[in-house]
Amino acid sequence: HSVAILGAPFSKGQKRRGVEHGPKAIRDAGLVERLSNLDYPVHDFGDLTFKHLEKDEHFMHVPFPRTVGRANKLLSGAVSGAVGAGHTCIMLGGDHSLAIGSVEGHAQQCPDLCLIWVDAHADINTPLTSPSGNLHGQSVAFLLKDLQNKMPEVPGFSWMKPFLSARDLVYIGLRDVDPGEHIILKTLGIQYFSMRDIDRMGIQRVMEVTLDHLLARKQRPIHLSFDIDAFDPSLAPATGTPVNGGLTYREGIYVTEEIHNTGLLSVMDVVEVNPTLGATPEAVEATTSLAVDVIASALGQTREGAHVAFPKIP
Ligand SMILES: N/C(=N\O)NCCC[NH3+]
Ligand SMILES: [Mn+2]
Ligand SMILES: [Mn+2]
Numbered sequence: 001h002s003v004a005i006l007g008a009p010f011s012k013g014q015k016r017r018g019v020e021h022g023p024k025a026i027r028d029a030g031l032v033e034r035l036s037n038l039d040y041p042v043h044d045f046g047d048l049t050f051k052h053l054e055k056d057e058h059f060m061h062v063p064f065p066r067t068v069g070r071a072n073k074l075l076s077g078a079v080s081g082a083v084g085a086g087h088t089c090i091m092l093g094g095d096h097s098l099a100i101g102s103v104e105g106h107a108q109q110c111p112d113l114c115l116i117w118v119d120a121h122a123d124i125n126t127p128l129t130s131p132s133g134n135l136h137g138q139s140v141a142f143l144l145k146d147l148q149n150k151m152p153e154v155p156g157f158s159w160m161k162p163f164l165s166a167r168d169l170v171y172i173g174l175r176d177v178d179p180g181e182h183i184i185l186k187t188l189g190i191q192y193f194s195m196r197d198i199d200r201m202g203i204q205r206v207m208e209v210t211l212d213h214l215l216a217r218k219q220r221p222i223h224l225s226f227d228i229d230a231f232d233p234s235l236a237p238a239t240g241t242p243v244n245g246g247l248t249y250r251e252g253i254y255v256t257e258e259i260h261n262t263g264l265l266s267v268m269d270v271v272e273v274n275p276t277l278g279a280t281p282e283a284v285e286a287t288t289s290l291a292v293d294v295i296a297s298a299l300g301q302t303r304e305g306a307h308v309a310f311p312k313i314p
């Protein structure tokens with residue numbers, strides 16, 4: 001299969017500047033070269049161009065609803081096109097509001113997809129429960145059929161309707177969940193593994209239960225939405241909402257190795273890399289090279305090495 005890279009330089013799902021420079025920073029860390037070593041064709045589709053809408057008043061306390069909605073409508077078409085052309089798609093953010101368009105576009109091609117959300121945060125606030133109003137903390141609420149009676153009509157999102165069932169979603173890495181989100185997780189019975197669960201069970205058991213939960217009944221395409229802030233801030237400091245006590249490097253790579261080994265990865269988002277937030281150039285480089293490592297691992301790079309069927313031992 002071939003890999004499509006899609007850059008989404010977008011930041012209006014939150015208030016900090018700089019996350020729109022994520023795609024370039026991840027490419028500058030050598031993404032295309034690393035993936036070319038993996039022996040499949042890599043198509044870099046470049047970056048989408050997002051319009052900033054002049055008139056875009058708040059909806060309740062939600063900023064830029066129409067700008068975020070339009071960006072996700074554009075992204076949805078691009079992801080749908082890439083998946084429809086047979087590519088495994090890597091979407092480079094940009095903030096996590098982009099998952100609305102990425103998952104929706106993926107679902108246009110693969111309505112039976114399942115979603116693995118790797119993140120310090122649940123991003124499942126509704127406009128009514130969100131403390132900040134920022135749409136990057138509400139992405140999952142826009143996707144779930146089970147939340148529709150709790151969601152107001154947000155301007156800019158009339159192009160889509162929710163399609164995902166709560167049972168088709170698993171969270172890994174949670175450690176900063178708002179009260180309104182916790183009520184939703186519990187009420188909908190969403191399967192999640194917080195950092196405490198990872199401490200108790202170990203990442204191997206977490207992945208076993210995650211993949212059984214999502215795939216035992218039926219094998220189907222996986223959408224992996226990876227927020228770089230799932231990692232401990234010591235590993236990924238250049239991000240907008242760092243939270244102590246995150247994934248180790250080895251835990252994060254194990255997650256992506258296990259997902260690769262299903263052979264079912266279809267779309268991966270890598271979001272919230274903000275190269276303007278690293279305290280030093282080394283901090284930025286640590287964050288961007290980590291993003292490249294998790295993408296390469298999700299696409300089949302192995303720690304034990306690999307070789308083709310031949311050559312014989314020289
Ligand atoms: N990185 C973030 N989500 O993944 N920030 C917004 C969530 C804050 N509750
Ligand atoms: Mn192609
Ligand atoms: Mn997120």
Ligand SMILES: [Mn+2]
Nearest residue numbers: 120121227229
């Ligand atoms: Mn996050």
